[in-house]
Amino acid sequence: MALRTHLTVLAESSSKYSSLPIFRIPVLNNKDQVQDWSIITYSQFQFDVELYARYWARTLKADGISRRSVVAIWSGGMVYNDWCHIYGIARAGYVPQLFSLRLPNPDIIYELMQKANAKALCHEPSYGSMLVNCPIPIHETIDIRGYDLSRAPLPPLVKPHSPSDTSMIFHTSGSTSGCPKLVPCSYQWLDAMITKAYHVRKPLTPGRQDVTNCIGSMCHIGQTFMLLGSLLHGACTIQPTRMDFGTVELMDMIIRCRLNRLQQWPAFLAAHMRLSRQDPKVLALLCGLEEIFYSGQAMPRDDEEWAYKHNMQLRSCFGNTESGGAMLLSMIGGGRCNPSLRPVPGVKYGFFPIESAEQTETAYKNRNGTLLELVIMSDSPDCPDASLCKADGHFHTGDLFLEVAPGEYVARGRDDDWIKSYNSLRCDTKAIEDNVRMMCGALVANCIVVGNCRPSPALFVEPRAPMDADKLKKEILRKTRHFHSRRYMHERITSPELIIVVPENTLPRTATKGNIRRKAVEDAFKEDLDRIYASLA
Structure with a gap:
């Protein structure tokens, strides 16, 4: 059987659902408010x-x-x-x-393009002034709708020589050794x-066209995955502002x-939940x-309790870039907080016990399994x-779970030094801490990076003198x-407000080894962090 791609899925769906809306696009007034939502049909998108x-x-040839x-x-x-x-x-x-x-930083882009052996760079027009000394040809991604290209031939669809051929390339959402990793996607994958x-x-609901919204950028795996699912079923996707x-x-x-199917990161969904407590219409x-789909992090407990109290149809999803989107899903609704997750059909995952120094941080092993x-x-x-993958050929996610029933799991954080930002992008805290110790060792006795579910990380330091x-x-x-300067925006500490200086031996530590406890720091200084991030919003 021929391997399917996003292009073959679109071709089939544009034939099957030709006149149905595939996208709703905001039309803004002179105050940048949504005045209307225009319709793009399946056949129009294919065209x-x-x-x-x-x-x-023609251009690249x-x-x-x-x-x-x-x-x-x-x-x-984010736009059509x-x-x-x-x-x-x-x-x-x-x-x-x-x-x-x-x-x-274009330098990082140049490095990643070199690693992928890219031959050209297509960019938004507003980025042009940044792309000095680009080593390959550059072209602007202008809007060409309305161009007469009838004399420019449409090339035949490329078919892979092998299932392992690369179809597209994404990147990890966090930097490792100062640079994101390439995530090559084969046709088989x-x-x-x-x-x-x-x-x-x-x-x-059988017979009803689902209407959902973009959860993020099409340059990331999450929205790419969700759009594929919508195409397969003839659904419509709304482009938010x-x-x-x-x-x-x-x-x-x-x-x-x-x-009828909302999908958002929990930090964004929380704003709607807060208003729903005050406004009966919301x-x-x-x-x-029919569904409120969230991913990337757990929802705040009070939001979950409120949602289930009013019978909202929550569905939790766990996934990552490397796996190509969703890995584990909860049942819709369920009526209880922290719903269990089950692997999506057709995959083969292992759940293996760990031995980690951070077990003392979680306090789950002895009490809950x-x-x-x-x-x-x-x-x-x-x-x-x-x-x-690691040397054993498997991909170790570093994500931790408890098995609460046969084949059912609840998330319990990570077995490493990574945290997730408010829109579920990853940040390597240890890399930041190691750099501070290396560059500022004469000034800083100890430090820790926090900021889980925040827009960017914050650094706590205990001065040496x-x-x-x-x-x-x-x-x-x-x-x-x-x-x-070489890191993603959500991984950077560039504001003095995000450096918090405390007296030596102030930060909470483990009883045995004296390591600073990241989660305990987050909890102990929550009010201070809330105030700092609010002032930077």
């Missing part, structure tokens, strides 16, 4: 993808770039023009390497992702666009949704590229500036 494919086939080459795309990935370019470059026969706004997306996005769209916009989506609209690490087995169809706090913060920023 536009082929139009963009003609454009890129003029550069002497052969088909099957890697072409980097640097865009926000971006989606046409991403699909159009693939339809022209090239391998998209996708970057989002969260890679602010993409086919497995499509199978998973089919199960995750099955319609909940921003990822953390407000409740007024959500209400408009529900009323005017008939949104509460009624949330309760009327053995902590298990989730491992994607090498023969699971969604096992990532070998370059991301008495020193003016403001002066110490400035010195730390100066000495670590180069390190942070």
